[in-house]
Amino acid sequence: MPGTESLRRRKPDGKTDAVYISEEGKKLDQKLDQYGSYEFGGPMGVLAIMIGFPVLMYYMWICLWFYDGKLTHPTSIDDIQPFLGRMWTHLCEDASPNMYAWKVYSGNIFFQLFLAWVMPGFMQEGLPVPSLGYKTLMYNCNALTSLYVTMGTAAVLNYYGSFRLAGIIDNYGHLMSVAMIWGFSVSFGIYFVAIATGTQMRMSGNFIYDVFMGASLNPRIGPVDLKMWAEVRMSWIIVFFLAVSGACKQYETLGYVTPNMAFMCLATWFYINACAKGEECIPQTWDMYHEKWGFMVIFWNFAGVPFSYVYSVVYMASHDPSKYKFSTPTYVALYATLCTAYYIWDTANAQKSHFKMQTQGVYLFRKTFPQLPGNTVKNPTYIQTAHGNRLLTGGWWAWSRKPNYVVDWIMSLTWGLVIGPATPIPYFYSVFFITVLVHRCGRDFERCAVKYGKDWDRYCEAVPYKFIPYIY
Template sequence: MPIEHSGELRRRNVDTTPEVQVTDEGKKVDQLLDSHGAYEFGGPWGVTAMMTGFPMLMYYLWICLWFYDGQLVYPTSVDGIKPFLLQMWAHVRDDASPNLYAWKVYSGLIVYQLFLAWVMPGYMQEGLPVPSLGYKTLMYNCNALYSIYATMITAAVLHHYHIFRLTEIIDNYGHIMSVAMIYGFAVSFGTYFWTVARGEQMRMSGNFFYDVFMGAALNPRIGPIDLKMWAEVRIPWVIVFFLAVSGACKQYEQYGAVTPNMAFMVLATWFYLNACCKGEECIPQTWDMFHEKWGFMVIFWNFAGVPFTYVYSVVYMASHEPEKYRFTTPTYIGLYMTLITAYYVWDTSMSQKSRFKMQTQGNFKVRWTFPQLPWGTIKNPDFIQTAHGNRLLTSGWWRYSRKPNYVADWIQSFTWGLVVGTASPIPYFYSVFFITVLVHRTSRDFERCAIKYGKDWERYCEIVKYKFVPGIY
């Protein structure tokens, strides 16, 4: 079906102007994009190195934080390599063993979050048409907000009555991290074998390790629960938040007060967790749900990578005297204002893009969850109607940058390191790793868009000139 005025910049009320359906030409392109092409991440050898190397890196950085004053340690001679490795192993064996207590804590979280996701009331949100499923749309039960606050209330009650003290989370960090890693590997391989056994695999390369890393299943479900969306919010960000709360509780028990630095991390992690929950209906509109398969890359990262590498600042502050990272009042004000500003841009840019997609589908409804920020929805936005059938947003934050959400998200991650100043370089791991991921992800996304939209993408890039920071890059 031909599209008139393809590539033309338009301004319309998208609520009353339905999106043009994917054209025959667009379907051919989607079919190409929905098949395995070139290897990514260095191919089989690269992904195998990441699957083995990243857990070791997580152990190393935690050991440096907890036992070596937050400084990077290494052997100073060839003869010192073996003793150094034996010392590292001793810390893992003695202080990060997957003991029964850690299994109870982590497994309890998994079971409780699955239970809440199954029974809590929610908002049913339709996802985008999925080419892999013949452009079928899936429904998602968005009940994370009720589930997360039920979790917070439960944790507060357990802590108050000394049934489960929140300080035990940070005190057992190494043990729980090991269990989380085991879960990450087990769920990744288990999902792969289950999907292949059922004949539901898609976009396979034929290389076992690469396919385990990238995944075989697109939208695995248990009853009403979409596991990919459930794991993206209910596991990593819950743990991240409660690690910050655990650190704050530990400081309060030790010093009778919580430092502004630790309070900053409680606020920052709550921002992120609450945003994911209050805007959960936006998640089905994202690349993660629409295209990314549920493999080791996503599963391990959600079960272990995010919660146990993003809050190294909390681990440092919970194990060191406050004098090591105390700031002046103006510095605290600047730090908090930077976080709040970055959060506002991130929240509203994500909202603008996702709600635009929902508007074009005709299924957008405002959920009055807290906080609803100004400029979260664009009325009568500018957009490019593509020959593919989709629309490319060129209004709001998306007029100034092709990835404004990434810029704001990275600034937030950088403040999570700044909160300890120069006391330790390890809390900056999150922002360094994150910008590498974002740049790589952007290159994958733009390459895919160039194939998908052709000349319409070139027109879009002429209008939105900058990838990240307006006027700079």
């Protein structure tokens, strides 16, 4: 694996494609870096999200674990109080933030921070950040080595009985509560740190709204960029180990692992390994370049993603396999769909990120497993904007403005299909995800229209489909 050298290199003719931002482009960036208008329904909307989403997470977990996956509800007006009493009992007894959950969840946080600080990695330069005077930040991309050290450590601890992997899924509710406490604490804490250090930006002036959207753009502890660390090291590592824990639970109780649970182990490994092996692509994304680090992102990485994306694992770990057994052709179709969608998703993301790196003069790309064919567009076509940026119109990006979103959603759908019609709850991920993607695209396209003006119209003519080619 490469060491700490940078990927930046001149082209063979000695010239570079260093990013050039016109004066007009800089003025537009300044406009975009100012607070615009309320999103998500403003202060009351984000407050409803901050309260309602944790409640929904608890409710769906209780339905899966204790009510056979059925959406339990009061059967009459007289049943409302007993129903709420049952819910409260489950929270107090089965989702209390117990010592096991504090040790495991907090231990993972500090272990991942330690690995991010000390493990060797690949130094990648990010895009010029307008709010920092177009300064570029360096990122030590060591998620891949950290991931496999984590996997090896967990395997050794489980083998010698020091830490039982199956215990993770058994303590799902307790861990979820601790994750929520961490999510809220970090969200408010990082807000107050930004205010105290004067690093806040694009503020609305409303406390709750600004905590939700975030105050700072690139908070760091030493060499660790917290926003990128949380996106890769927290959310998807927990997702993967919840699936592994479910498999271990099945092996302990059944003596084997079902194809459905193996599917979830493969699917979650695809995701975490892709994020880790392509970590150097993350600094090129809007998440790092523009999105502030607030509750919307923090809580989602600490609690939302890990504990609302793998409901199929929760169901399978607590139910007999006969409830979700498929025929062999169905399993083949399911696995084939996942692998095909993953291939397009992985290569589409790589094509976009490599193209952005090329505009900075980077022509040698990191080689990590698995390197998929088609991950770089040779002789890419693009729209040159007056702003200075280039908009890719080649590779997968000739077919759709968001091809990665389309196949990402298809993968999320398979995470529900893996249990068939046994319960609707695991389909929450795909339903919620498509809502988020549509909203995110609206924000992104609106921002691009302001940023690129007529050049955005040219781009939309070249790539007319927002999502699905020839359909939408």
